[in-house]
Amino acid sequence: MNAEEFEAQVFELIEREAFDPNGIHELLAALPECREDFERIKGALALAEQLPLLEPPAHLDGVLLALAAAQASTTT
Amino acid sequence: MDSELPKAALAVHDVSDESLLLAYRDGDAGAFKELFERYRGPLFNFLLRRVRDRSRAEELYQDIWTKVIERCGEFRGESKFSSWLYTIARNRCIDHGRRMKFRAHDSLDAPRSDSGQALVERVANPGPSTEDLATGATLKERIARAVEELPEDQREVFLLRQLQGLGFQEIAEIVGAPVNTVKSRMRYALERLQHELGSLREDVQ
Numbered sequence: 522m523n524a525e526e527f528e529a530q531v532f533e534l535i536e537r538e539a540f541d542p543n544g545i546h547e548l549l550a551a552l553p554e555c556r557e558d559f560e561r562i563k564g565a566l567a568l569a570e571q572l573p574l575l576e577p578p579a580h581l582d583g584v585l586l587a588l589a590a591a592q593a594s595t596t597t
Numbered sequence: 598m599d600s601e602l603p604k605a606a607l608a609v610h611d612v613s614d615e616s617l618l619l620a621y622r623d624g625d626a627g628a629f630k631e632l633f634e635r636y637r638g639p640l641f642n643f644l645l646r647r648v649r650d651r652s653r654a655e656e657l658y659q660d661i662w663t664k665v666i667e668r669c670g671e672f673r674g675e676s677k678f679s680s681w682l683y684t685i686a687r688n689r690c691i692d693h694g695r696r697m698k699f700r701a702h703d704s705l706d707a708p709r710s711d712s713g714q715a716l717v718e719r720v721a722n723p724g725p726s727t728e729d730l731a732t733g734a735t736l737k738e739r740i741a742r743a744v745e746e747l748p749e750d751q752r753e754v755f756l757l758r759q760l761q762g763l764g765f766q767e768i769a770e771i772v773g774a775p776v777n778t779v780k781s782r783m784r785y786a787l788e789r790l791q792h793e794l795g796s797l798r799e800d801v802q
Contacts, residue, residue, distance in 0.1 A: 532765070532780065565787035568794055569759050572744055573737040577641035577658055582633075585662045589621070589629040592666050596624035 522548060527555045535563050614678035622669045633662070636682060639760040643683070646756050647690050649745050657693060661686050676770075679763060683771045687753065694749075743793040751786035754779050 527534065527548065538545040549556045609631050612620075620628035640661065644654040664685055672681060747755060750772075757768045765783070769776040 529777070529780070532783065561791065562784065562787055565791040568740065568790060569744075569755070569787065571737055571740050572646075572759060573741055574638060574642050574760075575645060577637050578655060581655060581659055582637060585659065585666070586630060586633065588663065589633070589666050590626040593621060593624050593626035593629065596622070 522552070524552050524555050527552050528558065531555075531559060531562055534559065535566065538563075615672075615674045618669055618672055618678050619674055622672070629666070632678070636679075636761075640682065640686060642760050643686060643756045644690065646741070646744055646760075647686075647753060648693055653693060657686070657689050661689055677767060679761060680767055680770055683757060683761070683763070687771060690753075739794060740790070743790050746793070747786050747789060750774075751782045751789070754782040755786040758783055 522530075534545060534548070549559060609627075612628075612631070614632055614635065617628040617632040621632065641654065641658050644657045644661075645651060648654050648657065661682070665682060672678070744752065744755065753772060754768055757763045757771065758765075763771070765776050765779050769779045772779065774782075
């Protein structure tokens, strides 16, 4: 893999690191110019993980599930 | 695609989304409930950050699920359920955006109720104190605000990837752009977030 290919696949390589850390470390050792980019994107993804998640309103979920059940009962 | 669920062999969470939808189409309300559980949170958060207004997001959330219920007969199982769902969601968001633009043109003289500051959960003081910066809540608020300030094309790619964990190829199909463009948008979004929140980065790592 060359630097251009590494750049194009950086997201896939970050995911791969979780189950193949040695493989990724070897790749980064062979392509030191890509390390900074790899670490920068990894850091930004860690930051993005902190995006707060809000719950949908329970009353809406109730309405939707009731609608779905009513629709299903017309099918059977 | 076979809509029969091999109940003895598979736990319901092992069943594909597409099989669940087809089972629901055939009258299995429990299949819909499982599918709904998988997507309700990510879809709601996608809408929330996409339209940046909680009441509109709730309206769209209800509307999109109603469409899924009513139109499930149109789903043939040739595409992924997630692609189908988010294509509906994206189109509804685009319609909503057009309506908002029209209303904005229509009411230029009206007083603005939106400060343009915070979006989903507005805070009184946008400038965090040093003490606030030390708390996770403020970090999360700042991340949410930074996400909502991303350009629309970057934001939707970012949200589809982060909230629903969709692959780039699937996102490309949903947004109608080449996969390399989608990857670039994701990269720009992350770079922008990092720039906006650079001082907080080390707190997270």
